[in-house]
Amino acid sequence: MNCEKNDSLFGKRLDEKTVQIEEILKSYLPEKSGYQQDIMEAMEYSLMAGGKRLRPMLMQETYRLFGGEGNLIEPFMAAIEMIHTYSLVHDDLPAMDNDEYRRGRETTHIVYGEAMAILAGDALLNYAFETACRAFDMEGADGRLVGKALKILSGKAGIYGMVGGQVVDVESEGQQITGEKLDFIYRLKTGALIESSMMIGAVLSGASQDQIQAMESIAGKVGMAFQIQDDILDVEGSREELGKPVHSDEKNKKFTYVTWKGLEDAKKEVERLSMEAMEELRAFHSKDPYLEMLLESLIHRKK
Ligand code: GRG
Numbered sequence: 001m002n003c004e005k006n007d008s009l010f011g012k013r014l015d016e017k018t019v020q021i022e023e024i025l026k027s028y029l030p031e032k033s034g035y036q037q038d039i040m041e042a043m044e045y046s047l048m049a050g051g052k053r054l055r056p057m058l059m060q061e062t063y064r065l066f067g068g069e070g071n072l073i074e075p076f077m078a079a080i081e082m083i084h085t086y087s088l089v090h091d092d093l094p095a096m097d098n099d100e101y102r103r104g105r106e107t108t109h110i111v112y113g114e115a116m117a118i119l120a121g122d123a124l125l126n127y128a129f130e131t132a133c134r135a136f137d138m139e140g141a142d143g144r145l146v147g148k149a150l151k152i153l154s155g156k157a158g159i160y161g162m163v164g165g166q167v168v169d170v171e172s173e174g175q176q177i178t179g180e181k182l183d184f185i186y187r188l189k190t191g192a193l194i195e196s197s198m199m200i201g202a203v204l205s206g207a208s209q210d211q212i213q214a215m216e217s218i219a220g221k222v223g224m225a226f227q228i229q230d231d232i233l234d235v236e237g238s239r240e241e242l243g244k245p246v247h248s249d250e251k252n253k254k255f256t257y258v259t260w261k262g263l264e265d266a267k268k269e270v271e272r273l274s275m276e277a278m279e280e281l282r283a284f285h286s287k288d289p290y291l292e293m294l295l296e297s298l299i300h301r302k303k
Contacts, residue, residue, distance in 0.1 A: 039119055056197070066202055094109070103244070135204075145204055146204070166188075168184060168189075190223050281295065
């Protein structure tokens, strides 16, 4: 009974926080005007298509964990979701996964054409940095911390982060790869943005270097568990719940944790990594259990 009550309280807060994040994202989108209006529309279509908003949520909760207050975190919350969205827009293109459906609606290139989808992805990536830089001008902002957060954001999105992981993933299509290479792909392709989310939350709240590193470790485990769960859902999930086609890995001849170890071991690994991440998080004795509950909810996520 108590457990059910906790679940419904968590669900209510999750919904409320998601709505708040949607408002923040909307407020940072460019005004649709001028000759380049079409690209602004495509950016909005892609960004405001729904989605779990996990990365900005993790960033905001980590900021709060270390006592961060006020709205300094908001431009970075918008920026991380813009980068995540650009990666999905480009990943769906015919040259990559060639998917026509995402977040419950047609992908950007289906609606706006391929050229505009490439440009909308580019625009979201660049606008993410324009947006994050707005933190420099906010009241009470410490320019050194904002600069440090920008360094993390750029590094984790690039060739030593998400793009690097995606490159190896694309090159490995149709191949049997080693567990070590699979780990590399997952850590970078999926883990890097999740790591940057929690690290930036810590940096902007003024956390110590040790605390920032601890967040990188927790987020690394969350990212790995999240990607393995994504593999599981691609086999076991439904198009209705996921808002995107299932069996996409099979279609693209991807070697995944599930093809490597099987469904049961994959599920155990998600649980193991998530438990470890929660254990590490408990060392920070947060008064608010929300972040821990959020991590726990990811183990059983259906979308
Ligand atoms: C194109 C440079 C470039 C990178 C693409 C992120 C990515 C790399 C590809 C998307 C496909 C994929 C399976 C990525 C792994 C990360 C992942 C599980 C993304 C989906 O994230 P969710 O579930 O999506 O948070 P929503 O829609 O909820 O935001």
